[in-house]
Amino acid sequence: MKYLIILLLAGLTAGAQAKKEQLNLMPWPQNVVLNDGSFTLTKNFKVNITGNPNSRVFGGATRFLRRLDGRTGLFFEQDFITKLNEAPSAELQINCTKSGKIGLYEDESYHLDIKQNKITLNATSDLGALHGLETLLQLLQNNSSSFYFPNSQISDFPRFTWRGLMIDASRHFQPVDVIKRNLDGLAAMKMNVFHWHLVDDQGWRIETKKHPKLIELASDGLYYTQEEIKNIVKYADERGILIVPEIDVPGHGSAILTAYPEIGSKVITLTGGTSEKNIQGTAIATYGIERNAGIFSPTLDPSNPKTYQLLSEIFDEVCPLFPGAYFHIGGDENEGKDWDANPKIQAFKKKHNLKTNHELQTYFTMQLVPMLKKHGKQLMGWEEILTKDLSKEAIIHSWKGPNEGVLPGQSLVEAVKKGYKTVLSNGYYIDLMYPIESHYLTDPMPKDATLSAEEKARILGGEAPMWTELATPETIDSRIWPRTAAIAERLWSAGNITDVADMRRRLETISFRLEELGLTHIRNxxxxxxxxxxxxxxxxxxxxxxxxxxxxxxxxxxxxxxxxxxxxxxxxxxxxxxxxxxxxxxxxxxxxxxxxxxxxxxxxxxxxxxxxxxxxxxxxxxxxxxxxxxxxxxxxxxxxxxxxxxxxxxxxxxxxxxxxxxxxxxxxxxxxxxxxxxxxxxxxxxxx
Amino acid sequence: MKYLIILLLAGLTAGAQAKKEQLNLMPWPQNVVLNDGSFTLTKNFKVNITGNPNSRVFGGATRFLRRLDGRTGLFFEQDFITKLNEAPSAELQINCTKSGKIGLYEDESYHLDIKQNKITLNATSDLGALHGLETLLQLLQNNSSSFYFPNSQISDFPRFTWRGLMIDASRHFQPVDVIKRNLDGLAAMKMNVFHWHLVDDQGWRIETKKHPKLIELASDGLYYTQEEIKNIVKYADERGILIVPEIDVPGHGSAILTAYPEIGSKVITLTGGTSEKNIQGTAIATYGIERNAGIFSPTLDPSNPKTYQLLSEIFDEVCPLFPGAYFHIGGDENEGKDWDANPKIQAFKKKHNLKTNHELQTYFTMQLVPMLKKHGKQLMGWEEILTKDLSKEAIIHSWKGPNEGVLPGQSLVEAVKKGYKTVLSNGYYIDLMYPIESHYLTDPMPKDATLSAEEKARILGGEAPMWTELATPETIDSRIWPRTAAIAERLWSAGNITDVADMRRRLETISFRLEELGLTHIRNxxxxxxxxxxxxxxxxxxxxxxxxxxxxxxxxxxxxxxxxxxxxxxxxxxxxxxxxxxxxxxxxxxxxxxxxxxxxxxxxxxxxxxxxxxxxxxxxxxxxxxxxxxxxxxxxxxxxxxxxxxxxxxxxxxxxxxxxxxxxxxxxxxxxxxxxxxxxxxxxxxxx
Known part of the structure; x- marks a missing residue:
């Protein structure tokens, strides 16, 4: 470093007190106190970790060092942090009391204390420590010749336990590197759930060894191998992120039914024979991978035992790939047209005393609950799964709003009042190109509804869905970022952090910094x-x-x-x-x-x-x-x-x-x- | 497509004859004839494939369609090409007479014939067809409102059979996506060899299940899993590219010896005991992963049977991952310091009548020949392996030049005269930031040397080495591209294509078009x-x-x-x-x-x-x-x-x-x- 000496000397002059309005923190922490003075970075800056954390904090701290190095050009001496108490005299001391568990309700809090010569980051779990390191990176300031952190004390924890992003890998397939860099983006924004929409009309995207037809016939060769999925699950775990996979059934079934038409609901009438002998009959339809966007009728047959056998076998193969406790089964936008037109299904409904297609779908959904439970998974589904007989363990994903003719978040209130846990997505549809303000001011906690404390506690948080009818690997980042950072703030920060102008100001720097994670929202x-x-x-x-x-x-x-x-x-x-x-x-x-x-x-x-x-x-x-x-x-x-x-x-x-x-x-x-x-x-x- | 009609009408006016000087072809084909008129692209444009090709041509043609679509915004109707004769009336007819084999000496020729309403691409093998599709993409022209190909006939084939790029994944690890996008770049430039430098002092980058210590101790967690390697090999195959893996031995051994110090050459003297009783002894050294750049002394012990046992077991595990017929064992820059200082090794030399360290290294190299042959692989190594007793089957990689105190390509002439096949890298060191002209004007075929036809035939071609002391995943593309395109032209095109100004003109467009493959040389x-x-x-x-x-x-x-x-x-x-x-x-x-x-x-x-x-x-x-x-x-x-x-x-x-x-x-x-x-x-x- 030819200019190290200049930086060191200049560093001594950094020290005027920063103002809160100059900080570009996002999500804004629960409590920020700024003090006089600052901690100036030098080439000798080191990190030390103590306590009893999960080893993911070592990788997290190493990545922190590299990112700080990239921003400052200081070329720190410390290389890879791989064990406890490696550098006892380090300037940054991280202490965690326990190993964090990926999932909901984990303690993600942290306390950051920056003084002239010492930075302390204390957290209950390593998950909190990872969040604290992101805050520290965001605190980086500079004058004309050196980089420093303002002396400060920050205490922080999330308002909601579910802070998610969904990526649709079916409509435009999104390769591994897209998923990985977006996981980095989520971690930087203290988000903790990645909902992976893996199956839809437009393609089946999971390698299934027992049922290779799904890949051979319904993926166009665009899918994740099981090794890739394991690799991504590990990558997410290292960043404190839970993966919730989704296989969307019984509607959105074109891809599954392309491979297995025998479990489809549609009957077609065949006519043939000669003018003398007219032959008529029925047969089940065949299907093709859907190429367009929209809501399509191909739906699994809930009256067919083969449907449940296939799904059970698929879950047996797919569930073990995902260590998390939740599995999303979709359940949305099944209009039941093919059910209505199928006499066998109508007879099944009558036999089981299922009055509506909704009740029939609940019957279907309830068959999946034990298949998932067997693998330690709770069922989650889009709000259409919510009917009177649904298991109370299911999580309701609230997505409909004015575009679907209902009040925003209506199903969310309905769900918690009926005793279900719920996650809000209405208002967070980042694929629809609405202004950031509209997402930022959508709060999972409804303002008008009179909810008990218990009911409120069932509102787990929110999730931004990124559907990919109009997003390719080249453009998806610019659809997700930086707007998702504003949603992250809504889900993490105090409910009264709602100044749109201030959010916009901070977001400009946040967006720029997200580039260092390989996100292409600016460069592409x-x-x-x-x-x-x-x-x-x-x-x-x-x-x-x-x-x-x-x-x-x-x-x-x-x-x-x-x-x-x-x-x-x-x-x-x-x-x-x-x-x-x-x-x-x-x-x-x-x-x-x-x-x-x-x-x-x-x-x-x-x-x-x-x-x-x-x-x-x-x-x-x-x-x-x-x-x-x-x-x-x-x-x-x-x-x-x-x-x-x-x-x-x-x-x-x-x-x-x-x-x-x-x-x-x-x-x-x-x-x-x-x-x-x-x-x-x-x-x-x-x-x- | 709201503006489809405009494009279609405007398309009719495209047709003035293009001039060769307007074409941005690279590498320049062996024979180009331009005719009057042109083929105008519309939304209905389709591709049909006939003959007996390897199925890789289907993927190649589909990618061709997508890239053309991205450039023109026409949104072609044809989706995925998956079988022969799918669209018999298609405007682009591809015919291949046989399935291409990845490797050297395959027929890569193609003939492209563009007429007003029809394009014909004939090739012996699908490898030639892939090259022809790249030429067709490069032929794309436009006026103000439509895109077209100029009527023309192109006959083309490569001058050299080895047209390679080496990437060093050891010094700065380069993840899977870096490798993949660069393979796309190679294919676009009709290059057919990717030399993967997987092991060096700075890290061991291959998952080895039988010897997990190599990953655990010598990779910092930065390595390719075997699944990833298989995936990349498949990706390369689909693009007609041979992968030549390299494990660099016996020098550049810091990483291997970090995991297995017992096969190192260095002896250290131990002194201990007390002032009364002085204890002296020797022990083998221990090693650490090298963090800096340079030539280092850690070297495997050629006198130790354990060295060969380990290497043999490693080759048994690694060779099957790579279907190609060549394995690079490095062999460079072993200065023999630790050999000279090790009495056991000196005794071994004497016993085997090996007069110099060079002869000792040849002894070492010759032990590896059968280990590789067992897996159907020929040994390749940097020029230092060339000594009198070396097997004639080995391929000599000529790399030294004025910087190393020898004439450029000196070892290349020496090798072919002695009966070895050889590949030139001196003059193609793209990591050294020399001007493009210097690479472009370096020809593997020496001008002054008097070589027989047989000797000339032993010059397989050339390879651009991209060492990564100073290249990260974010910057490596800008170090490789666009300069490697000029090297590709040297290796493919006729030897008299040497107009630097014309190359520069064409390269500007070529560089821009390489962006569509995800290469980041411009955007980053x-x-x-x-x-x-x-x-x-x-x-x-x-x-x-x-x-x-x-x-x-x-x-x-x-x-x-x-x-x-x-x-x-x-x-x-x-x-x-x-x-x-x-x-x-x-x-x-x-x-x-x-x-x-x-x-x-x-x-x-x-x-x-x-x-x-x-x-x-x-x-x-x-x-x-x-x-x-x-x-x-x-x-x-x-x-x-x-x-x-x-x-x-x-x-x-x-x-x-x-x-x-x-x-x-x-x-x-x-x-x-x-x-x-x-x-x-x-x-x-x-x-x-």
Whole structure:
């Protein structure tokens, strides 16, 4: 290190007291006290571990050292931490009193005490210690020449015990490295549950040696081997994360039924023979892997003993791969069409006195409970499994909301009142491209409901589902991060931490730091734009992407047939994200200008308008050699035209009638171009 | 696809004849004929395969479809190609007459015929077909609104049968995803050998179930499981790539000897006892995993039967993981110090009439030949294994050159003259940060040597070694790519394809297209710069990096102790690459100006000089909140000061004496700052 001496000398000057508003902690800890002075990092910085922790803390502390080293360029002398009390005089002393258990209700608290020459991290379990190390990394400050931690005391613990992310590996398969880097992201955000959606209409993704047909016929060769699954389970364990696998049944069954059509519910009528002798009969349908997105009818036959035999054998093979105590069986979106049309199933319902398809599905679900219990697993399912006869041990995954015609979190209240434990996902659907604020302000604990303490305790926490109809390995990180960090804060921090502006400020640094874990949410944007630009200068595309957002909700990929599960997604919309950066800044500038029409405030607004006029011209130039730019030109034109008129308006030179100006602005309220919308539309309306 | 109709209509207008100079093919095919007209791509584009190929061509054709889809955004209807003659009327017809065998001397030729409505790809083996698909992807052209292939006929085959890349997974461990994406890069460049350097002083990286100590004690937990190795071997096979594993013995032995010190060569003298009774004795040394870079003495004991027993057992376990016919046993850089000092080994030499350590090493090597032959493997080793008694079946890996005090490729000529097959690596050391030109113009076939046809035929080809003392998973791609593409051209294309400027032109597009394979050589640069900039604007760092190159040869990491094998490498030098972009453009501008001193030519030069003055100021501003910028400030200052004086000189306003100006420019010829050098120094000298 040629500049070590400079850093050491400069380090001595670091020491002014940091302010809480300067800290970029997320999730915000339960208790933060800042003191005068600071701990300055040097090449000699070392870590020591004492107590009685699980050995995962050694790997965690080593990774901590490497990340700190990467940020500071100090090249610490300490290499791999592999045992207790290796460096008794180390500056960072970690003590844990017991070995942490992966799962719910474990003590994840920690206490961090930073002084001038010593940092102490005390935790009950190594899981708490891992959280504390993440907080310490987030505390890193710098002046012009050195890095330091501000003297402080932090006491911290989670508000909810279930803080999860779900990744759908069926619709667009997500390889091992995608899962691993996102597990690192979860750990950095103190999240502790990874829900792995492994089976859906679009593919079966688990190697099953006893039933190789599932892989051979229903995976397109895109699946996780059992070795890979074990490897990922270990990787998650090392980071304090519980894996909850999901095999979605009895609906979403296209993939399973592609391999095993004999357990499907659909009957088809066969006609054949000759004109003289007409032959009619019925047969069960055959199926194919679903390529599109949507809700499909293929459903397992709950009246067929073979269904339960197959599922039981599958669970016998799959359960041992996952040491955790929970198994998700899906259970959602079974519309029962094929059940209604199948006389055998109707007869079965009658025989077992099952009045509705819902009751029939509960019958089905209840058959799975002992299959899982045999392996020490509790059953979890999407809220549709909640009916009167369901085992009280099942966990209800609450997901429906206004889009499905019910109040947000309605099933969550219903579940806890009936005595079930529950996890909230409604409001956390990060695949739908809603603004971060909407997720951040969704609290698993309902505000209006009158719940007893016991009922409240059944609300385990929340989980962000990342469905992958529109996310490939190249784009998924930008759909998950950084918004999931805000959800992590909702699930960990005190319920009154709700300042959106402050969250946004902190998130900018958090998002940047997540890059060091290999997450591609920032870096892959330029990759997509370079492809669109055909390797020309991407600047105009970047500028334009900063005011465009992908279509929200289920409006992109209408009818689910525009893009398939094997489609690469390399379009402009795939480079855009919610919370378009410039749109937020522009909106603030507009508000400021409208409140106080100074030349300075006006200039902030007009700078954007002029930029967008220029961007339109640059995009036209770019498109001469880039076909993929063509689809965005009409939108860029609308932005440019409106910007021109608004410039004239601000100078009181507009020749347009108010109605014409209004309709020009309304043109910016469109979903017709390139799967994106202009995020400045509402700000434009404010200006007229 | 909302804009499908536009693309289809526009497609009709594509058709002007392309020129060879517009094609970005690499490696350049043996024979290219361009015709009038073109084949325009639409959503309906399909692929059909006939003949008798290995099934790997199905996966290859499917990946081809996906990549083409990603580039064009057409969302082809065809999903997964899984069998012969699936789409008989498809526009692209692939025919192979036989199943290709992974290894040397296979027929890799292909013939591509593109007509207005039909593309035919004929190849003897599927390996040739895979190469043809890569050429087709490289042929992709576009106008403003559609994508097309120019009508053409291409006949192609490789000049050399060994076209390899070596990755050192020992010094900085490189996880599975790094290996996989680089295998994709190799396939795209029609390379067919991946040499996997799995063992060295710095770590043992193969899971060995019979000898778990190697992993437990000598890997720091960083190794490939046997499942992962099998998975990678399969991945390589699917891409037509042979894997040659390397276990480096008897030197480079620190890791092996950490686990098994009893087979080491070093004896140490023990002294003990009391002042009355002095006890002396000898013992074998113990070892630790090496953390630094360099040549170290730990060496296996060739006189110890246990050495051969262990190696034999290891080969019995490792060989079956690799179906290829070659096994690399290293054999390099054994300096024999510990042999000389060990009386037992000296006695062994005498007994076996082995006069030199070289002869002793040959004795050692020859013991390994049958161990490998048992598993159908030929032994390969670095050139040090070449001595008079070596088996003629061994392949000699020629690596030494001027840096080691010999003529480049000297051992290659020696080897073929003695009847050995050989592979050249000298001249292809991409880890040493030399300019691309030096690699491109290194030909495995020596120009001056008088070799018979038979001797020439023993030159199998070449291989680029990527040693990882200074490369992490985050930076390794930018060390390998795009320079390895130029080496691929040297090994595949005709020997007279040597136009450096044309290669550079084509390489820009090739490098961009390699991104679609997940390679991070472009995207990770900004990641490093963002970390250095502490998430401030990276523009001045980017500008400065465009005139800086990492120190070349072995001048960075002097004495091998500045950076360790566990060090993250996140410094400015790690974001820089050879062939600094702006330096090349600036040099051309200087030459143009000196040849013709027009105001326009002068302006091109002064624009750069002014930019560098501005960059220096911006870097100073940036450094106020970014300690990692500090180390580069002195260099930026030198560039700025020199630029200021050169501006004055160009305006004839310089007040400096020629000697002072010269010494100012000499300041730019420095290796003292931030592990980089200024790539504009020689251009500056031209200006005075």
């Amino acid at each position: 944007k330029d990759v997509i734009l370079r492809n669109i630009a055909n390797n020309q200068n991407i600047k105009p595309l970047t500028e334009f992407s900063n005011v465009c957002e992908p279509l929200k909700g289920y409006t992109r990929n209408k009818d689910g047939t525009e893009y398939q599960t094997y489609s690469p997604l390399t379009l402009f919309a795939d480079a855009c994200t919610p919370d378009a950066k410039d749109a937020l800044v522009f909106d603030a500038a507009v508000s400021q200008y409208l409140a106080n029409k100074t030349p300075e405030n006006k200039a902030k607004v007009t700078a954007f308008l002029n930029k967008w006029i220029a961007v339109n011209k640059e995009l036209i130039d770019l498109s001469a050699n880039a076909p993929l730019v063509q689809p965005i030109l009409p939108l860029a034109k609308k932005l440019s035209e409106t910007s021109q008129q608004l410039l004239l308006l601000l100078d009181n030179k507009s020749g347009l009638k108010p109605a014409d100006l209004k309709s020009l602005i309304e043109q910016c309220n469109t979903k017709d171009h390139a799967d994106v919308e202009l995020a400045v539309y509402t700000s434009f309306k404010k200006l007229i | 640069k900004d990641v490093i710069l963002r970390n250095i900039a502490n998430n401030q604007n990276i523009k001045p760092l980017t500008e400065f990096s465009n005139v800086c190159e990492p120190l070349k040869g072995y001048t960075r990491n002097k004495d091998g102790t500045e950076y360790q094998t566990y060090s993250p490498l996140t410094l400015f030098a790690d974001a820089c690459t050879p062939d600094a972009k702006d330096a090349l453009v600036f040099d051309a501008a200087v030459s143009q100006y000196l040849a013709n001193k027009t105001p326009e030519n002068k302006a091109k030069v002064t624009a750069f000089l002014n930019k560098w003055i501005a960059v220096n100021k911006e870097l100073i501003d940036l450094s106020a909140n970014a300690p990692l910028v500090q180390p580069i400030l002195p260099l930026a200052k030198k560039l700025s000061e020199t630029s200021q004086q050169l501006l004055l000189l160009l305006d004839n306003k310089s007040g400096l004496k020629p000697a002072d100006l010269k010494s100012l420019i000499e300041q730019c010829n420095t290796k003292d700052h931030a592990d980089v050098e200024l790539a504009v120094y020689t251009s500056f000298k031209k200006l005075i």
